Amino acid sequence: xxxxWAFAWSILPQLLWALRVTVYATILGMxxxxxLGLVWxxxxxxxxxxxxxxxxxxxxxxxxxxILVQIYFLYYILPEVGLRLSPxxxxxxxxxxxxxxxxxxxxxxxxxxxxxxxxxxxxxxNFTPAQTWRYVILPQALPPTIPAMGNYLVAxxxxxxxxxxxxxxxxxxxxKIIGSESFRYLEPLTLVGGLFxxxxxxxxxxxxxxxxxxxxxxxxI
Amino acid sequence: xxxxxxxxxKGLCKKFGSTEVLKSFxxxxxxxxxxxxxxxxxxxxxxxxxxxxxxxxxxxxxIEIEGERLWHMKRNGVDVPADRRHxxxxxxxxGMVFQHFNLFPHMxxxxxxxxxxxxxxxxxxxxxxxxxxxxxxxVGLGDKLDAYPAQLSGGQKQRVGIARALALQPKVMLFDEVxxxxxxxxxxxxxNVLRELAxxxxxxxxxxxxxxxxxxxxxxxxxxxxxxxxxxxxTPEKIFSDPKHPRTREFLNAVLES
Numbered sequence: 001x002x003x004x005w006a007f008a009w010s011i012l013p014q015l016l017w018a019l020r021v022t023v024y025a026t027i028l029g030m031x032x033x034x035x036l037g038l039v040w041x042x043x044x045x046x047x048x049x050x051x052x053x054x055x056x057x058x059x060x061x062x063x064x065x066x067i068l069v070q071i072y073f074l075y076y077i078l079p080e081v082g083l084r085l086s087p088x089x090x091x092x093x094x095x096x097x098x099x100x101x102x103x104x105x106x107x108x109x110x111x112x113x114x115x116x117x118x119x120x121x122x123x124x125x126n127f128t129p130a131q132t133w134r135y136v137i138l139p140q141a142l143p144p145t146i147p148a149m150g151n152y153l154v155a156x157x158x159x160x161x162x163x164x165x166x167x168x169x170x171x172x173x174x175x176k177i178i179g180s181e182s183f184r185y186l187e188p189l190t191l192v193g194g195l196f197x198x199x200x201x202x203x204x205x206x207x208x209x210x211x212x213x214x215x216x217x218x219x220x221i
Numbered sequence: 222x223x224x225x226x227x228x229x230x231k232g233l234c235k236k237f238g239s240t241e242v243l244k245s246f247x248x249x250x251x252x253x254x255x256x257x258x259x260x261x262x263x264x265x266x267x268x269x270x271x272x273x274x275x276x277x278x279x280x281x282x283x284i285e286i287e288g289e290r291l292w293h294m295k296r297n298g299v300d301v302p303a304d305r306r307h308x309x310x311x312x313x314x315x316g317m318v319f320q321h322f323n324l325f326p327h328m329x330x331x332x333x334x335x336x337x338x339x340x341x342x343x344x345x346x347x348x349x350x351x352x353x354x355x356x357x358x359x360v361g362l363g364d365k366l367d368a369y370p371a372q373l374s375g376g377q378k379q380r381v382g383i384a385r386a387l388a389l390q391p392k393v394m395l396f397d398e399v400x401x402x403x404x405x406x407x408x409x410x411x412x413n414v415l416r417e418l419a420x421x422x423x424x425x426x427x428x429x430x431x432x433x434x435x436x437x438x439x440x441x442x443x444x445x446x447x448x449x450x451x452x453x454x455x456t457p458e459k460i461f462s463d464p465k466h467p468r469t470r471e472f473l474n475a476v477l478e479s
Binding site: 115120123127128135136 | 313
């Protein structure tokens with residue numbers, strides 16, 4: 001089997017188009033995961049014990065079930081209770097919810113790294129709990145999480161081919177279609193691998209930049 | 222109300238596990254009074270301040286601020302444990318400066334001093350920063366407004382800490398060993414600020430300190446604490462030159478010799 005450069009070149013535009021879908025799903029999935037992760041970690045610290053308890057097990061549940069099952073569940077089961085999501089929306093929600101469970105752990109570590117004296121100073125200055133989070137704790141807890149968040153961004157990016165299982169026309173699904181139409185799999189799958197590699201490297205670079213820009217401020221006490 | 226003492230503490234008890242840190246502790250403090258609390262470490266001095274700041278909850282006893290209870294409130298004529306709202310109201314009368322500064326590392330000196338006036342007292346940004354600038358000038362840091370805590374020396378950090386607590390204009394200020402974490406050559410600049418505050422303001426000041434000479438100089442009264450109790454409380458002259466209690470004498474001999 002010989003790699004046909006002309007064929008590879010001819011299918012590249014189609015794959016690049018599909019890559020947009022992949023990137024789009026990753027970015028929206030990551031935004032959702034970042035917000036939900038924060039919601040979980042705050043609920044888990046709620047002074048209302050039952051809420052903290054339920055959240056704890058909910059996060060544990062999300063983390064301990066396979067993402068593919070969650071994707072199928074959102075796409076095939078939810079319509080039976082009247083919530084019909086498009087493949088793309090179901091995919092983004094599944095990625096976001098699944099990764100939010102891991103990201104909640106990242107946030108938790110960040111929050112626990114803030115010294116106790118910061119909470120006490122905030123209390124002595126009569127901040128409300130919400131103000132304490134917003135002005136004192138999160139600005140210190142979040143920047144150190146950037147490297148870990150970057151790792152999950154790349155991991156989520158590489159998980160997007162799972163969405164092909166519910167017919168999202170992302171990179172892998174498009175390559176499979178090209179393969180079944182042309183009976184050539186070598187070129188499309190090689191290109192898919194190459195594109196994932198390229199973008200992962202770019203993302204890793206971006207994360208390192210963000211880390212230097214926001215994370216490693218030598219402003220600790 | 223106005224003839225009630227600024228602070229009235231009765232039977233205050235606090236345990237950590239099985240260790241009794243405060244054993245039925247009583248004390249009255251008048252408005253404007255400068256009180257120093259001295260004593261060996263572990264005697265409960267800092268715990269007392271932390272309970273006043275509501276950072277710790279007492280196990281028993283009462284604290285009244287101008288006649289109003291701190292940890293309890295009246296609901297339908299019955300005393301019930303204070304809720305968040307009551308504590309917030311009471312806390313607004315009290316400010317605290319910490320041994321380890323506890324400055325917010327992600328904010329400049331001016332940010333540290335103006336953040337609470339802005340968000341707690343709902344001042345405009347311009348107003349809050351104006352007040353912050355004045356306070357930082359007052360503690361001699363008018364040229365460090367934009368410096369982050371990591372760029373300041375220990376003495377400068379603590380002066381920002383004092384300005385930050387002053388910014389909320391509390392009636393009572395608590396100073397918890399505010400020079401203990403400083404290099405010896407930086408202690409003086411912080412004491413100078415405290416001295417100025419003691420002389421120029423009518424704020425009630427309670428200082429837990431190991432600086433005996435300083436306590437003697439600025440205090441109206443000095444309290445000696447040991448094992449969770451006030452063993453002796455009197456004017457600095459009496460405490461330092463003619464202590465009544467043998468434990469006070471013992472302690473002062475030990476610390477003043479070195």
